[in-house]
Amino acid sequence: MSTTPQKIRFGRIxxxxxxxxxxxxILGLIIWLIVISGIMSSFEPEPMKVESNSVLHMTLDSRxxxxxxxxxxxxxxxLDKTIGLADILYGLETAKKDKKIKGVxxxxxGASCGYATAREIRNAINDFEKSGxxxxxxxxxxxxxxxxxxxxxxxxxxYGFPTSNMEFLGLGGELSFFKNTLDKLDxxxxxxxxxxxxxxxxxxxxFLEKMSDSSRFQVERYMTSLWSDIRKDxxxxxxxxxxxxxxxxxxxxxxxxxxxxxYKLMDGAKYKDEILDLLAKKAGTKxxxxxxxxxxxxxxxxxxxxxxxxxxxSEPNVAVILAEGGVSREGDGxxxxxxxxxxxxxxxxxxxxxxxxxxxxxxxxxxASDEIWREVQLTNKTKKVVVSMGDVAASGGYYxxxxxxxxxxxxxxxxxxxxxxxxxxxxxxxxxxxxGITFDRVxxxxxxxxxxxxxxxxxxxxxxxxxxxxxxxxxxxxxxxGRGLTKERVQEIARGRVWTGxxxxxxxxxxxxxxxxxxxxxxxxxxxxxxxxxxxYPIVKEDPLEELxxxxxxxxxxxxxxxVELPTEFVKYxxxxxxxxxxxxxxxxxxxxxxLK
Numbered sequence: 001m002s003t004t005p006q007k008i009r010f011g012r013i014x015x016x017x018x019x020x021x022x023x024x025x026i027l028g029l030i031i032w033l034i035v036i037s038g039i040m041s042s043f044e045p046e047p048m049k050v051e052s053n054s055v056l057h058m059t060l061d062s063r064x065x066x067x068x069x070x071x072x073x074x075x076x077x078x079l080d081k082t083i084g085l086a087d088i089l090y091g092l093e094t095a096k097k098d099k100k101i102k103g104v105x106x107x108x109x110g111a112s113c114g115y116a117t118a119r120e121i122r123n124a125i126n127d128f129e130k131s132g133x134x135x136x137x138x139x140x141x142x143x144x145x146x147x148x149x150x151x152x153x154x155x156x157x158x159y160g161f162p163t164s165n166m167e168f169l170g171l172g173g174e175l176s177f178f179k180n181t182l183d184k185l186d187x188x189x190x191x192x193x194x195x196x197x198x199x200x201x202x203x204x205x206x207f208l209e210k211m212s213d214s215s216r217f218q219v220e221r222y223m224t225s226l227w228s229d230i231r232k233d234x235x236x237x238x239x240x241x242x243x244x245x246x247x248x249x250x251x252x253x254x255x256x257x258x259x260x261x262x263y264k265l266m267d268g269a270k271y272k273d274e275i276l277d278l279l280a281k282k283a284g285t286k287x288x289x290x291x292x293x294x295x296x297x298x299x300x301x302x303x304x305x306x307x308x309x310x311x312x313x314s315e316p317n318v319a320v321i322l323a324e325g326g327v328s329r330e331g332d333g334x335x336x337x338x339x340x341x342x343x344x345x346x347x348x349x350x351x352x353x354x355x356x357x358x359x360x361x362x363x364x365x366x367x368a369s370d371e372i373w374r375e376v377q378l379t380n381k382t383k384k385v386v387v388s389m390g391d392v393a394a395s396g397g398y399y400x401x402x403x404x405x406x407x408x409x410x411x412x413x414x415x416x417x418x419x420x421x422x423x424x425x426x427x428x429x430x431x432x433x434x435x436g437i438t439f440d441r442v443x444x445x446x447x448x449x450x451x452x453x454x455x456x457x458x459x460x461x462x463x464x465x466x467x468x469x470x471x472x473x474x475x476x477x478x479x480x481x482g483r484g485l486t487k488e489r490v491q492e493i494a495r496g497r498v499w500t501g502x503x504x505x506x507x508x509x510x511x512x513x514x515x516x517x518x519x520x521x522x523x524x525x526x527x528x529x530x531x532x533x534x535x536x537y538p539i540v541k542e543d544p545l546e547e548l549x550x551x552x553x554x555x556x557x558x559x560x561x562x563x564v565e566l567p568t569e570f571v572k573y574x575x576x577x578x579x580x581x582x583x584x585x586x587x588x589x590x591x592x593x594x595x596l597k
Contacts, residue, residue, distance in 0.1 A: 064082070412500065
């Protein structure tokens with residue numbers, strides 16, 4: 001007698017397996033949460049105790065952003081930290097008045113920021129020194145960069161590690177062009193710029209092999225102006241001649257610390273132990289005892305957090321809204337979703353009398369920029385908005401500044417770039433020639449299927465060009481109204497052209513040269529505020545998890561990093577691709593990204 005094998009239903013296998021996997025996942029999540037909760041409950045931030053005759057140890061060895069934070073980086077499997085400019089400025093201002101602080105040891109190795117940020121730090125160092133307290137800068141690492149030295153040169157005394165190399169060669173930058181690569185891949189990028197936007201060169205890498213004359217002109221002007229300001233600042237603090245500094249760079253005379261000492265750019269070449277001995281004498285430490293070094297970042301952040309908590313509870317009168325990164329609707333960086341919310345919160349806070357809008361952005365989405373513009377305009381009608389520009393406030397970054405009542409920029413700020421563009425890649429030829437993929441379409445109307453796998457017709461290009469020109473015209477209207485200029489005058493200074501802070505002031509795009517502290521002081525004075533209480537947005541809160549991560553960063557720095565570092569150039573191009581991928585719609589974006597050497 002034969003038996004027929006019994007069929008096993010799919011559901012008898014799938015559902016028990018599914019529920020088992022789900023239960024295990026939930027249990028795992030619960031256990032993970034219990035473990036994290038246990039760690040958090042057992043973690044108690046160390047109370048900050050500063051001894052008398054202490055020297056603050058400021059280490060600038062990572063990215064300096066508008067707002068400091070520590071977070072996990074999955075690409076390197078390690079913890080990344082950014083130092084907040086607001087923390088640095090507040091820390092130096094507080095330490096200036098703190099009787100327990102004798103001075104600051106400024107140690108630089110790989111500081112990453114723009115020159116406007118560097119200048120704000122320099123100004124804060126100069127102001128700190130006016131109190132009679134000392135700042136000793138110590139340049140270390142394999143190579144001392146120009147930017148690193150620029151910050152260090154503000155200090156009373158400036159030393160370097162004896163065998164460190166030094167870059168004092170002027171400014172230079174390099175742009176990448178992808179046209180030949182795209183040609184090899186059979187990809188064509190269809191470009192639409194606002195009419196007469198010849199300076200809007202952000203799209204040039206996709207259809208040119210080198211810089212256009214307009215692009216080269218504005219970059220050379222920007223670099224020349226920036227290099228002039230850098231030399232003037234260094235010359236002033238080092239009692240040198242700015243022209244002589246240009247000669248040293250032109251002849252490549254300064255390639256090491258010893259040569260820097262020879263030409264009086266530095267006061268001496270010293271090892272770390274010699275610096276510590278010098279600090280001990282400066283601080284008045286007893287012979288045989290080590291100088292009391294206290295981490296500046298911890299000091300500044302703790303003091304800043306305490307100040308913000310007190311400000312939030314005691315009717316603050318000046319709001320500072322921090323906005324950094326590319327402009328988009330959602331995601332990372334400067335998003336309209338978050339910035340608009342912050343403006344509404346500050347506007348509805350009855351104790352807030354005026355607002356400083358700190359912008360550090362190359363622009364981005366035109367739509368998101370318009371959303372933020374609207375909130376700035378509405379706020380400025382009831383509470384005056386004063387803009388403080390950081391390293392860059394260009395294109396969309398300028399659009400959101402335009403409706404404010406007053407604009408501050410550093411001489412080295414990149415701003416302007418009043419213009420728009422759009423890019424539409426044509427990928428059909430690549431997919432057909434490289435992969436054999438072809439396409440066919442059905443549509444009720446001739447423009448119903450507008451896809452990257454079909455080239456746009458002349459008629460379609462005209463329609464998109466009209467849309468881009470309409471947004472460009474709106475941009476010029478916004479600037480004209482906000483800055484009290486005629487539309488014709490705005491057209492003269494627009495065309496996508498980038499301006500330095502110095503030049504922007506001359507053409508009427510900026511009101512005054514200065515940093516964030518200057519903007520806060522001006523806003524408070526205009527609002528007739530005597531007892532200034534500043535509240536930063538997003539509102540600062542004590543975060544035990546972030547403090548725990550910061551301790552882990554300190555421990556990681558003390559030992560060898562277990563992280564897997566990716567090549568810098570590789571990471572740079574990956575980030576460019578990610579940015580390109582997230583670029584949707586018409587863009588108000590800085591025309592170039594220069595990695596200044």
